[in-house]
Amino acid sequence: MSAPAPALVDLLGLVAYGELLAFDRLAADARLAPDLRRRAALSEMAAAEIAHYRWIAERITTLGVTPDEAMGPYVEALQAYHDSTEPKDWPEAVTKAYVGDAISDDFLRAIADGLDGPDRRLILDVLHDSRYAEFAAAEIRAAIEADPPVANRLSMWARRLVGEALSQAGRVAAADRGALTALISREGVDAPALFRRLTEAHTARMTAAGLNN
Amino acid sequence: MSAPAPALVDLLGLVAYGELLAFDRLAADARLAPDLRRRAALSEMAAAEIAHYRWIAERITTLGVTPDEAMGPYVEALQAYHDSTEPKDWPEAVTKAYVGDAISDDFLRAIADGLDGPDRRLILDVLHDSRYAEFAAAEIRAAIEADPPVANRLSMWARRLVGEALSQAGRVAAADRGALTALISREGVDAPALFRRLTEAHTARMTAAGLNN
Incomplete structure (x- = not known):
């Protein structure tokens, strides 16, 4: 099934702003x-986001929309997610990268199936390189090994990240012009x-990194 | 003439930390x-720095030195430069990128001549893409067109950037273990x-961007 153009623009706008902000925060x-x-290492993870942003922004432009317009509806929710989840130290920073990248990848992988060939490939191409997740998981395990009680704090932190992500996702869905949620809940x-x-x-993934859910 | 290994490590350490910090500040x-x-656009300029950092760091590693060790002597001076030149608005930010990138490229181009083939090519490969300078110059000209008196403020800002860069360069030279200054002042x-x-x-370049020196 092919995604209608407004849904595609919405999806790409969401992904593009997600990349741009992930760059900024990482x-x-x-x-x-x-x-x-x-x-x-974390700077390189950030840089990868902006390379992906470029590809998505170019695709948005070919659909006759400026990236600014396409990203507009998502600025507030994504900004709110990051503002409410500012890491206080290195273990929190790598946990945020680990949790956030993976959930957004899983979401995009599921959505990609509903897209036409070239757009499906584009979305699959902007998924995070697995070596970043391996780096982040290794850093989390090292932090726990150095100081075992940190596992608890990071587990709570991960739950908060997921909670904030869900609450902002709800906000996106509520504010959505309809096309994006139609794409997600399509046949x-x-x-x-x-x-x-x-x-x-x-x-x-929490278990793999030594955290409990 | 081939650069002695300590001078090469020093040079690469300086370049690597310059890239890492330029990424962070951009x-x-x-x-x-x-x-x-x-x-x-500015985020992409930042991302290009980190890609270059990776190449330089890999070369440092093949010389048997960790990037951290090689960068160590330059942390303070480069940090001091950026701390003393934090842009207050967008025109100052693009002027800083425009001035700083070009001076560091000119410096590296001059130094590259003293290096062996592969290292010379490496240094030439990490010079900034000219489309970034074009973007920055266009932004400066646009800012001046929108508000002519801004030319004066940005001209003063550019002079301050050069002054701070020279004063930190003097600090680097004074703290240098000798190899790097030997490389610069070699035959x-x-x-x-x-x-x-x-x-x-x-x-x-100042003239080209509508600034006076």
């Missing part, structure tokens, strides 16, 4: 790194099932 | 952009002539 969070090697994507799958995958 | 300055398009590079060339090129 770049700032990199300052929390305990050494220059780790700082560079073939069962929203409760999608939500259950995202949650299960998140739980498995 | 990413932060992008928030000053008046719209998302311009914000994305073939006449330091006063290099300085004169950098200054002339800077003056020409």
